[in-house]
Amino acid sequence: MTIKEVTTVLEELAPLQHAEDFDNVGLLIGNPKNTVTGILVTLDTLENVIDEAIAKNCNLIVSFHPIIFKGLKRITGKNYVERVVLKAIENKIAIYSMHTALDNNPLGVNAKICEVLGVKNPRILIPKTGVIKKLTTYVPNTHLENLREALFNAGAGNIGNYSHCSFSVEGMGSFKPGTNAKPTIGEIGKTHFENESKLSMTFDPVFQNKILATLFKTHPYEEVAYELVNLENVNQNLGMGMIGTLENPVNAKEFLEFLKHKMNVSVVRHSELIDKKIEKVAVLGGSGAFAINAAKQAGADIYITADVKYHEFYQAEKKLIIADIGHYETEQFTKNLLVQYLNEKIPNFAVTLSESITNPIKYY
Structure with missing residues (x-):
């Protein structure tokens, strides 16, 4: 199995197009054509992780955080x-990062936190906008x-829990x-009139190339009339954080x-406790202060x-409790999620x- 084949499987879970603009995701080091001897899944790629990969004969590291963030x-x-980049190159070890592509996924980082905490019916806290396109074409x-x-089969026409739209x-x-x-249809030099239908459907830009290739292949006309429009609609199944x-x-204390026990943390930094039962829980793995107001507006009792x-x-x-349990701690189960996913998708592989x-932060 090549590195490219493995990364294609990973991008079925978390397409790189879903990552934030500031991020640096994808294959950061390595030749995508190389054969994979083993995969090591980690939250961060440090020198000790490279050493571990060498010891375990893994030449592909799947790292949640990108080791190369700036140029x-x-x-x-x-x-x-x-030092990490040098050691990886010297030992022919590839590094692939998913980061916010997985953060924005409804089955990713925040879904795992909800699973660990027993949060029911989670939904996206801050849905993304501008990530839906619409195709319109005219066909006999x-x-x-x-x-x-054919367009449905190529990935068009999915809206939330509905397909074939x-x-x-x-x-x-x-x-x-x-x-x-x-x-x-028609003759050269003569104006032709044809009973046609205007066909429209929305799609995730991830599928655009496949959808257009299908359109051109399946449409009967030599020249296909079509329009692509970027929509500002909210995508309820894609975005940062979750709430359920x-x-x-239970009461706040x-x-x-419960939070300390389930997330295996010794310290929780929190705002003033509120005198009400904790029922509605919002979570956002990693640095999430930017979503405090979104959690309040969503009616969360606590924001983790x-x-x-x-x-x-x-x-x-x-209005709510803000609970800071640590960056590493909020994302600690992400690598378990990825190992489980890869084992299901490519069983009998290392x-x-x-x-x-x-974790760079220690507690005394």
Whole structure:
């Protein structure tokens, strides 16, 4: 199995197009054509992780966080990033990162936190906008159903929990084939009128190339009239954070004890406790202070995240509890999620959960 084949499987779970613009995801180091001897899954790629990969004969590291985040002008080993890159290249070890592509996935980082905490019916806290496109084309009525079905099979027409979504309306199309045309219908030099349908369906941009290739292959006309439009609609199944409910509401102190136990943390930094039962829980793995207001607006009783600064705790305003359990701690189960996914998709292949400790923060 090649590196490219493995990364294709990973991108079925978390397409790189779903990552945030600031991020650096995908294959960061390595030749995609190389054969994979083993896969090591980690949260961060540090020197000890490279050593572990070498010891376990793994030449592909799947790392949640990207080791290369900003541009490198030189690689001399002067800092931990350069040393990791050098050691990986010297030992022919590839590194692939998913980061916010997985953060934004409804089955990713935040879904795993909800699973661990027993949060029911989770939904996206901050749905993404501008990530839905619409295709409109015009097709003879005789070929409408064939084209519609082909586009569905290519990935078009999915809206939330529904598939095969489209709209069509009949009308009259006209065209005059030019001298060099090879018309399927009509004659050169004569204006032709055809009973056509205007067919529209939305799609995830991830499938655009496949959808357009299917359109051109299946449509009967030599020249296909079509339109692509970027929509500002909210995608309810893609975005940052999640929010759901507890089956049995508990008071604030009880929930904090439960949170410490389930997330295996010794310290929870939190805002002032509120005098109400904790029922609605919002989570966002990693640095999530930017979503405090979204959690409040969604009616969360507690918001679990990391990297909250001093003044940001004031934003709780006694409307919810802000609980900072640590960056590593919120994302600690992500590598388990990826190992499970890879084992299901490529069974009988060497996929290993990293045992290296990569949390840079220690508690005394």
